[in-house]
Amino acid sequence: xxxxxxxxxxxxxxxxxxxxxxxxxxxxxxxxxxxxxxxxxxxxxxxxxxxxxxxxxxxxxxxxxxxxxxxxxxxxxxxxxxxxxxxxxxxxxxxxxxxxxxxxxxxxxxxxxxxxxxxxxxxxxxxxxxxxxxxxxxxxxxxxxxxxxxxxxxxxxxxxxxxxxxxxxxxxxxxxxxxxxxxxxxxxxxxxxxxxxxxx
Amino acid sequence: xxxxxxxxxxxxxxxxxxxxxxxxxxxxxxxxxxxxxxxxxxxxxxxxxxxxxxxxxxxxxxxxxxxxxxxxxxxxxxxxxxxxxxxxxxxxxxxxxxxxxxxxxxxxxxxxxxxxxxxxxxxxxxxxxxxxxxxxxxxxxxxxxxxxxxxxxxxxxxxxxxxxxxxxxxxxxxxxxxxxxxxxxxxxxxxxxxxxxxxxxxxxxxxxxxxxxxxxxxxxxxxxxxxxxxxxxxxxxxxxxxxxxxxxxxxxxxxxxxxxxxxxxxxxxxxxxxxxxxxxxxxxxxxxxxxxxx
Numbered sequence: 001x002x003x004x005x006x007x008x009x010x011x012x013x014x015x016x017x018x019x020x021x022x023x024x025x026x027x028x029x030x031x032x033x034x035x036x037x038x039x040x041x042x043x044x045x046x047x048x049x050x051x052x053x054x055x056x057x058x059x060x061x062x063x064x065x066x067x068x069x070x071x072x073x074x075x076x077x078x079x080x081x082x083x084x085x086x087x088x089x090x091x092x093x094x095x096x097x098x099x100x101x102x103x104x105x106x107x108x109x110x111x112x113x114x115x116x117x118x119x120x121x122x123x124x125x126x127x128x129x130x131x132x133x134x135x136x137x138x139x140x141x142x143x144x145x146x147x148x149x150x151x152x153x154x155x156x157x158x159x160x161x162x163x164x165x166x167x168x169x170x171x172x173x174x175x176x177x178x179x180x181x182x183x184x185x186x187x188x189x190x191x192x193x194x195x196x197x198x199x200x
Numbered sequence: 201x202x203x204x205x206x207x208x209x210x211x212x213x214x215x216x217x218x219x220x221x222x223x224x225x226x227x228x229x230x231x232x233x234x235x236x237x238x239x240x241x242x243x244x245x246x247x248x249x250x251x252x253x254x255x256x257x258x259x260x261x262x263x264x265x266x267x268x269x270x271x272x273x274x275x276x277x278x279x280x281x282x283x284x285x286x287x288x289x290x291x292x293x294x295x296x297x298x299x300x301x302x303x304x305x306x307x308x309x310x311x312x313x314x315x316x317x318x319x320x321x322x323x324x325x326x327x328x329x330x331x332x333x334x335x336x337x338x339x340x341x342x343x344x345x346x347x348x349x350x351x352x353x354x355x356x357x358x359x360x361x362x363x364x365x366x367x368x369x370x371x372x373x374x375x376x377x378x379x380x381x382x383x384x385x386x387x388x389x390x391x392x393x394x395x396x397x398x399x400x401x402x403x404x405x406x407x408x409x410x411x412x413x414x415x416x417x418x419x420x421x422x423x424x425x426x427x428x429x430x431x432x433x434x435x436x437x438x439x440x441x442x443x444x445x446x447x448x449x450x451x452x453x454x455x456x457x458x459x460x461x462x463x464x465x466x467x468x469x470x471x472x473x474x475x476x477x478x479x480x481x482x483x484x485x486x487x488x489x490x491x492x493x494x
Contacts, residue, residue: 008458009242011217030459046218047242047278054240054458079218091277106277112301113324115211118204129201135215136279136301174214 001192003185004029004038006064008054010046010079014173015181022178022185032060040073040188042181043080045135045171048106051079052095061097068099071195073164073188075181081167082106082138089141100165101145102157108139108169117175122151122159125179132158132170140169164191207324212346215279215302215326216410219243219347219433223423223454224412226250226437229268230275236440239450243279243302245435246272251308251355252438252477255487261309263291266298273299281328286493287313296325302347303327307492308354308437315494320344330414332365332490334372335391337407342394348407350431351490352415355438357479359416359425361490366413366429376402406430415490418443418476420456420469427460442477449473 005015007028019026019042026042029035055061068074068084076084087103088094094106109115115136119129132153140157143149149157158169159180166187172180205211222242227233233244248264249257263284273280279301284291286305291312295303305318307330320327321344330351331337337348350369352362372391376398379387384402388395400408413426414435423434434457436450443449452473459465482488 007221009220009222009240011214011220013220014217046220047222049237049278050222050240050242050454053238054455057455094277111299112215112279112326113296113299114206115215116204116206117208117211119201121201131202133210133214135211135218171214174210174217 001040001188002027002038003040003042003188004034005042005044006080008058009050010044011171011173012044015042015044018173018176018178018181022181024185031058032063035060035063035067038072039192040184041067041075042184043074043076043083044173045078045080048079048082049094051083065097065099068097068165071164071191073184073191074166075184076100076165076167077171077173078135078137078169081169084165084167086144100160100162100167101147102143102160102167103141104138104169105141106138107136108141108156109134109137112136118153120151120153120158122180124150125183130172130177130179131175132168132172133174134158134170137169164188209346212326213409216328216347219412220410221458222433223450223457224281224433224435225440225450226435227272228441230271232441232446233272233276233280235447236450237276237278239447240454241278241450242433243281244272244276245281245283245304245437246300247283250438250441251489252357252442253355254308255355255485263288263295263309266294269295269300270298283309284318285309286311287316287318289318292318292323292327296323300325305329305345307351307489311492317343317493328412330490330493331369333368333391334376334401335393336493337369337411338391338393338397338401341397341407341409345409347410347412349412349414349435351493352413352417353482353485354415354489355480356416356482356485357418357439357442357477358482359418359422361482362413362416362426363429365415365490366426366431369407369411370430373401373406377405417453418479420452420466420473423453424456424460424466427457433457438477443474445474449476
């Protein structure tokens with residue numbers, strides 16, 4: 001299965017490197033053609049306004065939305081999650097793909113001096129706590145529809161799943177713990193299997 | 201289960217990773233900050249005068265006025281950085297207190313200390329520092345810098361010094377990679393670099409923190425050149441707001457950094473950007489900002 005990392009801006013190399021450690025060969029997705037060729041996608045952290053502008057300028061925005069709506073598995077972290085969200089609460093005129101039924105508050109945990117790391121309990125990936133790094137992180141204010149909360153912190157969901165979309169307000173690519181990426185790969189493989197079975 | 205922790209090395213270094221493959225722009229007022237954000241900047245650097253004007257006007261260059269930095273912070277949603285003088289612990293403490301996202305301990309301002317840089321490890325806010333070579337970069341990291349940039353020669357619109365600094369770091373990293381333990385200890389002594397961080401450099405084949413280009417970037421091609429040399433992203437100081445059409449130049453440089461390896465795209469991006477800032481020959485300069493810092 002071809003896994004890509006959306007490579008417009010941000011912590012692209014960190015996701016590529018952690019995916020390699022799980023044993024897959026991910027590709028750097030920079031244009032429409034490369035986006036068409038992958039079967040699962042990681043959307044990294046970085047600056048959401050920058051990514052949105054460049055995705056539109058390079059005519060990848062609508063294609064990305066269509067691919068996700070068609071069921072392409074996606075792991076989105078921090079800025080990536082903002083891009084997917086249904087609604088951004090505190091910034092007017094910031095567009096989003098609207099494919100994940102959450103509403104987020106940008107920099108909801110504050111500026112950089114309030115950025116933090118903390119242990120989270122995530123049952124789906126095992127009993128050991130996961131060290132989560134929150135950097136000027138978006139806060140999930142509300143969820144609706146089919147969104148399932150995999151873990152919360154301080155009263156707000158921080159890891160959610162809706163169908164083939166897995167989204168975190170923190171950065172699983174920064175600590176060397178492979179479990180969230182492994183969970184995503186398993187999710188993507190299951191989705192691929194379902195598609196194959198349907199085709200048969 | 202461990203408790204919540206702020207200002208850790210992971211949180212500081214991780215934040216710098218988020219700027220990668222992006223452009224950080226110098227701005228001197230909220231209007232410019234908005235232009236930078238609209239162009240796709242990943243952060244802005246709030247200051248009173250861009251380096252080209254500091255160079256022209258002379259005098260002591262200090263931290264920007266707090267009111268101005270706050271206005272800029274309120275005007276954009278992207279991170280806001282600000283500069284403190286080399287060694288000026290109080291300026292840095294003040295910038296941290298108002299909630300600036302990153303501090304640049306910068307040679308562009310007049311140094312406040314002729315021997316010591318700020319001990320950056322005791323701060324919650326992360327720091328970026330300039331470097332001309334591997335020894336200087338590693339010393340800054342040892343003091344707690346979570347991000348490094350080339351010094352280049354700010355305010356000149358001349359890329360040669362930034363290229364020299366990046367090439368030098370690359371060369372010295374490769375040299376370190378060839379060394380055994382004994383040689384590395386000696387090399388560390390030679391270039392004034394703590395061997396613990398030098399071993400990390402040897403293992404990673406690069407600096408252990410994000411490394412940006414700065415000082416002299418004036419065109420989309422300059423930005424692409426620095427990316428080709430292995431920088432993680434680009435700072436543009438005077439290059440945006442001293443150009444003929446800042447909004448267009450800003451947008452073009454952002455696009456060039458994202459697509460630096462695609463020559464056709466670069467050609468298209470470089471077309472119709474308007475005139476770049478006026479440039480200066482390094483030999484004609486009265487002040488070499490890159491020589492500040494130790």
